[in-house]
Amino acid sequence: AVARARFVADNPASRAAHERAVAHLPGGNTRTTLFYEPFPLTMAHADGCLLTDLDGHTYVDLLGDYTAGLYGHSNPVIRRAVESALDNGWNHGAHGTDEARLAAVLCERVPSMELVRFTNSGTEANLLALATATTHTGRGTVLVFTGAYHGSVLSFGSGAFPLNVPHRFVVAEYNDIADTAAAIDRHADDLAAILVEPMLGSGGCLPADPAFLAYLRARADETGALLVFDEVMTSRMAGGGMQELLGITPDLTTLGKYTGGGMTFGAFGGRADVMAMYDPRRPGHLAHAGTFNNNVLSMAAGYAGLTELFPPSAARELFDRGERLRARLNAVAGGRMTWTGMGSMLTVHFGPGPVTGPRDLRPAPAHRELFHLDMLARGFHLARRGMIALSLAVTDHECDAFTAAVDGFLSELPD
Ligand code: PLP
Secondary structure, eight states: OOOHHHHHHHHHHHHHHHHHHHTTSGOOSSSSGGSSSSOOOOEEEEBEEEEEEETSEEEEESSSSGGTTTBTTTHHHHHHHHHHHHHSOOSSSSSSSHHHHHHHHHHHHSSTEEEEESSSSHHHHHHHHHHHHHHTTTTTTTETTTTTTOOOTBBOOSSSSSOSSSEEEEEEEEEETHHHHHHHHHHHGGGEEEEEEEEESSSEEEEHHHHHHHHHHHHHHHHHEEEEETTTTTTGSSHHHHHHHHHHSSEEEEEEGGGTTSSEEEEEEEEEHHHGGGOOOOOOOOOOOOTTTHHHHHHHHHIIIIIIIOOOHHHHHHHHHHHHHHHHHHHHHTSEEEEETTEEEEEESSSOOOHHHHHHHGOOHHHHHHHHHHHTTTTEOOOOOOOOOOOOOOOOHHHHHHHHHHHHHHSSSOO
């Protein structure tokens, strides 16, 4: 209550903005995950790794827009790419040159990607991957996992009431081979796809056990289902995504977030024999339209980002920085918190570990809200749920300062 009262007193302009927004947006919100009590901050400006709110407070941005903000705010390379795209006009209603260049980079880097198509969001990419799998196999069932988030209509976690499209979804326990085996055995004949995040992102930054993913690969081969990796968040782990790190190649992969350079973006792609269904030169091809699929801003920003700012060497450096940060945070946590994740994506869980699957997650304690408000008061912006996604603009200096802030929080927290 004290932390909330201080937050209200410190943020009159954000509070007034929230009150205005509530009149026309349900709860003042158009993106559920951004809401928190007593009201979310409204940002006015961002540059590099810093965010400034309406009341003039500046925060180190450790959330990185849930991985979409990989390049840091107002990155000059991205800005130049967008500006030069704008110089040539938009809404051409025709092909541009950037979409083929962006597709070439993705197919070069991501092991499973032989052909790719673009969409407007990760949600759409996953919906289309599933439509591709059901059409290709002529089957209707999709296996998904507890804790998974594949987009606004494809949510299988706990928490807010999920909004699901009417596919035939079967949900098995993430990272649990026995439970998954039973689900696959029950549905083997009708299984079109196995859709999985190689690390649960929204579900708490819980990496898949490599043996679990290898098992899914083997069962997909045996049943004829397509294995789909949702790498919307995890593709940042290496030039070729987590599939490259693990050496496990899915049939289809979905991408999104930073891959469009911070503009609205999604992509799905994979095996050429499957993706060829979309080739409009072929009789009986599948139609996949979408006014903004090749919008010039996303295509230009995405290509510039991947080629000029995020070559595979940069992915390795970012991964290592995140690993170092997580190790230090767990060292100062002394068992009172457990920081899970991999590379540049981390999430805090209160209490001792290990936390390896959704079953290990305890109900969010009051500590979590207090931690979020306390970190804001100390000048660090992270997700309400305690998630961090480092951007390229975050340096060791910010990581040191954040580790000290977490240490400070814990030293003031009663047992
Ligand atoms: N897949 C994963 C793993 C995600 O984390 C998200 C978004 O958080 C999505 C898909 C959906 O992407 P979008 O928000 O662009 O629809």
